[in-house]
Amino acid sequence: MTKKRKNTLQRYLAKIKRKYDVVLTEQNYKDMILEELKSPPSLLDYFKDYMAGNEDIITLEWGCLFFLFMKANQEKDVSRIERYYKLLKKYPLNWFTEVRVAKLELRYYGNLFKAKDRFYRALKLKPNDAYCHYNLGLVYYLLGVFEKSVEHYKNAVIHHKNAYNPGELKARSLFDLAVYKINREHNYKGAKKLLKDALREMPDYPQAKDVLRQIEMEGLK
Amino acid sequence: MRRTKDSFGRDKESARFETSNYWIPTKESADKITLIQIECALNKPYAPLDDRTPFEDTIIYKNASNFFNMCPYLKKIPIFKHYQRMLPLSDKEFIYKSVYSKTGGVLNIFNPKIREDMDNELKGLLNEYEDKKKAISIWKDNPSEIWSNLSPKLVWAGAGDIENQLLRDFLEQLTDRMEGRGFDSEGDCVISSITFLRQWQFGPNKVCFEKTPIDTIIKERQKIYERKVSFLQEMKIETDFV
Helix, strand or coil: CCHHHHHHHHHHHHHHHHHHCCCCCCCCHHHHHHHHCCCCHHHHHHHHHHHHHCCCCCCHHHHHHHHHHHHHHHCCCHHHHHHHHHHHCCCCCCHHHHHHHHHHHHHHHCCHHHHHHHHHHHHHHCCCCHHHHHHHHHHHHHHCCHHHHHHHHHHHHHCHHHCCCHHHHHHHHHHHHHHHHHHHHCCHHHHHHHHHHHHHHCCCCHHHHHHHHHHHHHCCC | CCCCCCCCCCCHHHCCCCCCCCCCCCHHHHHHHHHHHHHHHHCCCEHHHCCECHHHHHHHHCCCHHHHHHCHHHHHCCCHHHHHHHCCCCHHHHCHHHHHHCCCCHHHCCCCCCCHHHCHHHHHHHHHCCCHHHHHHHHCCCCCHHHCCCCHHHHHHCCCHHHHHHHHHHHHHHHHHHCCCCCCCHHHHHHHHHHHHHHHHCCCEHHHCCECHHHHHHHHHHHHHHHHHHHHHHCCCCCCCC
16 A cells, blocks of 8 residues: 555544544454444345455445445535545445435436436446335436336335335335326326325325325315 | 516517526526527517528528518527527538437426437437437437437427417416425425426416327427428428438
8 A cells, every 4th residue: 555545544544533433443344334334134235245245345445435425424415425425436336325426416416317327327236226216216207207207116116125214215106106197197096095005104194195185185086 | 576478479579588587496497498489489480481480491591681680689689699509500400419409398498408428218229220320210209218208309390389388387387386485405496396397297288278288299399390391301401300
């Protein structure tokens, strides 16, 4: 390792100690990161595989950068998320950073095309990932490509168990499918069923309750 | 709130479209609204042009002087350069790449500027077919992800008078819905606007006699496309869009 890289690494370690009171070492950095990523189990498994598959490539420096990325994400600090994402680019891509940056493109910048490409990239890294399918469903809806939107929402429902909040993700996907049934197909009966299913998953879901109430009040079929 | 009626053709002096009366989420979309207006104006037949559209008249005479003589005030307004750029003054108008200079109309009002390298459908077809012409002939008819499911040929054809009225209706409704609301970020603001657009495009609308904007827009663009194709054939001009 060059002197410059050593200094950079020391800087990262000092920052992590100072800001988060965590001491990362060659011996503990993988365990410390896995501890942060223990839920849902599928995420933990994904990172165990990622670390094993890239054992010769990832280093303590990767550990520091990834740790700082996770913290920036928890703190919703956009410029730091982007900075650490760029610094992590020299290491193999991983699902976690890709979806976080994809979400940023979508929710912070409103850039649908970049968000779509990034969610696809994340889906390649973690096939059948419900979170990516849900977001692709949303992106395609916003792009006005409804058949693909429906396809992704349906996949999100199928694979919801691997998500961080499985019940919520399933409920939101069902709600969006119901909205499609109402807007596009004027199929209120089908929408009602989807909304009831959504409320079974997430009983406290105000939008689903409102739409269901509206359909029932107006006697729409 | 003051609303400005655009009455291009009926009262030429008020042909400018004022976006300042509407709530518009980004500067990029405000600029696009102006371009959509121009696109609509260039597809409309005018009596002083012998019922030709400015698009047709410019091709016949290889310059736009008839159109600009008809509306001399256009030369004095800041958006004059956009009119010049959007009129078919070169053969580039007839090749497939010209679609990327079109607006996509009201359905694409919040989309960023589209570049050819964003067109995955075209890339896929060019990889699949050795014959580029064959690939383009399939591509032009297929609904496209980068244009809210409009086909490239309908994007190339451009917007018309009814879409212009629908644009205004949408902006009025968007303004009523969004004005005064706070947003967490630009993304939040854009997503809220697009969500409203997608809802609006499927709702029955008084502008198109209770039909949906999406169906009406497609129908009108198809008519504009057919008129353009038949005109170009008459002029013996080849285009990738036929």
